[in-house]
Amino acid sequence: MQITYSPADSALYRLNPFIKGLGTLFIILLFSVTMQGLFSLFFSLVLTILLAILFKVELKPILISIEKIWLLLLLVGIIQGFSTGNFNPESLLIAVIRIIGVFVTSGIFVTISSQSELMYFWEQSFRPLNLFGFQARELALVMVISVRFLPVILGELDRIRMAQMARGARFSHGVGLKAVKSLMPLLIPTLSLAIIRAEDLALAMEARGYCVSRQRTRYNHFSIGFFDIFVCGIMLGTILAYVLQIRF
Amino acid sequence: MINCLELREIELFYKNRRIGDKISCRFEKGRVNLIVGRAGSGKSTLLRAIAGFHKEFSGKIFADDMSFDSEGRIALAFQNPENLFFNPSVGDEVCYALIQKDDKEFRQKGIAWLEKWGIEASAFWKKHPFELSGGEKRKVALSACTVLLPEVILLDEPLAGLDFQGREKLAGIISQIARDHIVIIVTHDPENLIDLTGRVLFIGDQAVEFKCVNEFIAKSLQEPDFYPLPDWYVQAMEQKPIKKHIPRLRAESVFKYLQGTAEDADYLFAG
Numbered sequence: 344m345q346i347t348y349s350p351a352d353s354a355l356y357r358l359n360p361f362i363k364g365l366g367t368l369f370i371i372l373l374f375s376v377t378m379q380g381l382f383s384l385f386f387s388l389v390l391t392i393l394l395a396i397l398f399k400v401e402l403k404p405i406l407i408s409i410e411k412i413w414l415l416l417l418l419v420g421i422i423q424g425f426s427t428g429n430f431n432p433e434s435l436l437i438a439v440i441r442i443i444g445v446f447v448t449s450g451i452f453v454t455i456s457s458q459s460e461l462m463y464f465w466e467q468s469f470r471p472l473n474l475f476g477f478q479a480r481e482l483a484l485v486m487v488i489s490v491r492f493l494p495v496i497l498g499e500l501d502r503i504r505m506a507q508m509a510r511g512a513r514f515s516h517g518v519g520l521k522a523v524k525s526l527m528p529l530l531i532p533t534l535s536l537a538i539i540r541a542e543d544l545a546l547a548m549e550a551r552g553y554c555v556s557r558q559r560t561r562y563n564h565f566s567i568g569f570f571d572i573f574v575c576g577i578m579l580g581t582i583l584a585y586v587l588q589i590r591f
Numbered sequence: 592m593i594n595c596l597e598l599r600e601i602e603l604f605y606k607n608r609r610i611g612d613k614i615s616c617r618f619e620k621g622r623v624n625l626i627v628g629r630a631g632s633g634k635s636t637l638l639r640a641i642a643g644f645h646k647e648f649s650g651k652i653f654a655d656d657m658s659f660d661s662e663g664r665i666a667l668a669f670q671n672p673e674n675l676f677f678n679p680s681v682g683d684e685v686c687y688a689l690i691q692k693d694d695k696e697f698r699q700k701g702i703a704w705l706e707k708w709g710i711e712a713s714a715f716w717k718k719h720p721f722e723l724s725g726g727e728k729r730k731v732a733l734s735a736c737t738v739l740l741p742e743v744i745l746l747d748e749p750l751a752g753l754d755f756q757g758r759e760k761l762a763g764i765i766s767q768i769a770r771d772h773i774v775i776i777v778t779h780d781p782e783n784l785i786d787l788t789g790r791v792l793f794i795g796d797q798a799v800e801f802k803c804v805n806e807f808i809a810k811s812l813q814e815p816d817f818y819p820l821p822d823w824y825v826q827a828m829e830q831k832p833i834k835k836h837i838p839r840l841r842a843e844s845v846f847k848y849l850q851g852t853a854e855d856a857d858y859l860f861a862g
Contacts, residue, residue, distance in 0.1 A: 528687075
């Protein structure tokens with residue numbers, strides 16, 4: 344089951360895309376950087392999930408997808424568990440909850456943001472680069488297209504793997520250079536198909552009048568509402584409380 | 592060598608969802624066997640299940656009344672097999688599977704097999720695969736996919752995307768290969784393969800039918816909802832009442848007839 348945009352009607356969905364992105368970044372930092380104890384981290388994770396349920400976010404694909412990162416969870420957990428010399432189960436659990444927290448938060452962001460909202464978020468994030476003559480819109484478009492086509496390329500990779508195996512390819516034999524060489528039947532067709540797809544897309548966009556330097560209008564206009572200000576207030580309040588807690 | 596591949600009560604599943612009805616049929620050597628059906632009916636999934644790549648199915652597959660193990664006995668060419676090219680020359684591409692199997696005679700075998708697919712080895716052996724025309728690419732790709740000479744050859748839409756002449760030539764080559772192998776093709780163009788086909792497995796929304804090709808075409812002409820044949824074919828066949836044997840209709844003849852260069856409707860059916 345893939346994590347993709349799943350439309351619904353709730354205050355979280357109606358948030359300004361930039362605030363959505365900022366909030367996501369804030370929660371990710373909360374899970375990954377802050378020095379919280381096990382109970383506090385667990386409480387943050389449960390609160391994130393409960394809020395998502397309250398705001399009608401489709402959580403099933405995200406929770407199912409946690410299974411795909413079990414190896415990462417296990418490895419990081421074990422390494423963190425032994426970080427103090429002797430095995431400490433609390434460190435293991437903290438590391439696992441941190442990763443799950445970041446994963447679930449990113450998943451929620453992808454689930455509640457449409458493609459145009461993602462585009463708007465990237466555009467606004469890269470906006471300061473305009474001061475240096477950098478085309479923020481174009482970079483945002485590149486980011487969105489890459490994210491959009493990632494599942495397509497992965498699907499293609501799987502199809503090519505099966506097709507090459509059907510004609511006698513073996514991917515996991517040899518070591519070093521030989522092992523890399525055995526992956527060529529997979530890598531070259533995938534890369535060449537991705538380039539062909541990119542060229543087709545570029546031609547289709549040009550045929551529909553897309554021009555890099557031209558100023559374009561926007562179909563969706565995003566404004567800042569009361570709930571956006573409320574969310575910003577919570578973020579600022581949390582940061583303030585955290586700083587005060589560290590200082591005193 | 593296997594003479595007959597039999598599917599008994601095959602029921603396909605995709606992500607725990609059942610696709611279509613139970614399938615029972617016999618694919619025989621000597622003639623091309625077709626699988627047709629609308630998009631999403633499970634044709635390609637059935638091919639993958641026969642080849643052993645799709646495991647979600649119930650039922651049994653038998654080869655000459657013995658349980659069938661696909662390992663090393665099947666070649667499967669997916670749609671657009673030319674997308675799989677990754678070697679710098681046609682020779683390397685065709686011999687890849689033989690080299691993987693440490694076959695010492697890979698060169699001789701590769702050349703012989705490529706020639707069987709209608710590609711002159713001396714002229715094409717050292718060429719880069721991307722230098723070839725569409726039809727040549729398809730032939731090289733299909734020969735590369737089937738070079739291990741397995742007993743069963745499964746082809747997923749081998750004629751798709753080729754022009755009329757390319758289709759004619761490739762269909763002829765496939766029918767030659769079908770003399771010594773069990774060849775099963777998934778196609779959307781059964782009307783192009785009438786001369787070559789033995790039986791047709793039709794996977795429909797309501798039912799699965801296993802018919803002789805003439806019966807299948809006749810039913811499709813009488814009941815357009817059963818299987819939609821192309822308009823040019825249906826209109827040309829309207830020129831003559833359907834008899835038991837359905838003649839093969841060449842698109843070239845239909846084109847000349849419609850242009851008015853052919854005298855009468857009988858020209859369409861002259862072969």
